[in-house]
């Protein structure tokens with residue numbers, strides 16, 4: 001049986017006396033890709049914030065590799081093995097593509113290595129930068145300023161920054177938002193490639209992307225998971241279909 005990477009147990013979040021997340025239980029197994037979907041305002045971003053350390057749950061447990069991370073800072077959660085994509089705004093537009101990745105790579109290396117061993121960290125970073133550039137398909141524009149890339153390329157770079165630290169759990173926040181159909185298809189292939197052997201949790205509104213990528217889909221409605229199952233079972237689920245009726249129906 002595969003190991004549980006992430007476990008949420010009866011997680012609640014209240015903001016100004018409003019219950020935003022209401023008793024969420026969720027488990028991710030090593031190597032699986034789980035998509036979190038739900039109507040606008042369901043609480044998906046809030047749940048991502050709780051998992052990645054941007055906010056603390058009001059109650060409940062969040063375990064990463066069996067250890068509690070509830071209330072830790074994003075940096076501490078990252079050190080425990082979780083990386084979250086932060087949309088395009090995380091990119092330094094005035095640095096080259098390569099430099100953006102080196103910054104992302106050196107950050108954990110500088111922390112891990114003793115000061116006098118940082119030089120070897122730099123060698124590691126160069127090697128890893130080339131690997132990540134290859135993985136995200138941006139080797140040919142390594143010297144271009146990140147700000148000059150197309151939108152889809154910037155999203156690919158953002159994913160590269162997310163995987164650069166070598167963490168085994170990836171949280172991707174709407175990785176194909178704003179993309180054309182062709183760009184989305186390329187992003188799906190990229191996500192499949194970079195998440196191979198890792199565990200992936202993503203929030204995504206594009207149901208084509210969700211059904212293509214996810215091993216399981218969790219449906220959040222009004223702060224509660226109303227279903228968590230295979231794509232085929234979710235497609236047949238009457239409660240899920242009803243939840244989406246107000247949004248123009250089930251895609």
Ligand SMILES: Nc1ncnc2c1ncn2[C@@H]1O[C@H](COP(=O)(O)OP(=O)(O)OP(=O)(O)O)[C@@H](O)[C@H]1O
Nearest residue numbers: 015016018020038039040041042043044045046047
């Ligand atoms: N800091 C906050 N203060 C007050 N209300 C908040 C706060 N953060 C979120 N909310 C409310 O919590 C609910 C869930 O918001 P959240 O952004 O998590 O939903 P979502 O599922 O990510 O929505 P979307 O798909 O539109 O991005 C919304 O009703 C929102 O208005």
